Amino acid sequence: VASSVANNVAGVGSGSLFSTAASVSNSSSASRVSDINIGSVAGAQSAISVLDEALQAISTIRSGLGALQARFETTTRSIANSIENLSAARSRILDADFAVETSDLTKNQILQQAGTSILSQANQIPQNVLALLG
Numbered sequence: 001v002a003s004s005v006a007n008n009v010a011g012v013g014s015g016s017l018f019s020t021a022a023s024v025s026n027s028s029s030a031s032r033v034s035d036i037n038i039g040s041v042a043g044a045q046s047a048i049s050v051l052d053e054a055l056q057a058i059s060t061i062r063s064g065l066g067a068l069q070a071r072f073e074t075t076t077r078s079i080a081n082s083i084e085n086l087s088a089a090r091s092r093i094l095d096a097d098f099a100v101e102t103s104d105l106t107k108n109q110i111l112q113q114a115g116t117s118i119l120s121q122a123n124q125i126p127q128n129v130l131a132l133l134g
């Protein structure tokens with residue numbers, strides 16, 4: 001039951017770890033564990049082999065879970081690294097645009113001041129000519 005719940009929650013397909021766990025829990029060795037009878041030597045030997053099979057199945061599931069956890073951790077680290085890199089790139093882009101805009105503003109202010117100065121000098125020329133003639 002727990003295996004099928006895990007399979008449904010995780011949403012993994014057939015042939016996956018959770019599907020394997022479900023098939024192990026429904027296998028004959030899993031149902032035989034509940035039928036163990038250690039009242040005789042033959043029953044005890046049979047119980048040992050059944051328990052060995054069950055332990056092997058558990059070991060297989062645990063190794064699969066370990067591999068799955070390692071993949072999750074690797075994916076998490078990769079996503080965190082991508083987020084950090086994208087954030088740094090975005091910051092560089094915004095900083096670069098701010099620097100360009102500041103540079104353009106300064107250039108335009110200098111051009112405006114130069115134009116005002118030239119216009120002022122051009123307006124003084126007729127007055128200077130009249131002063132020379134007068």
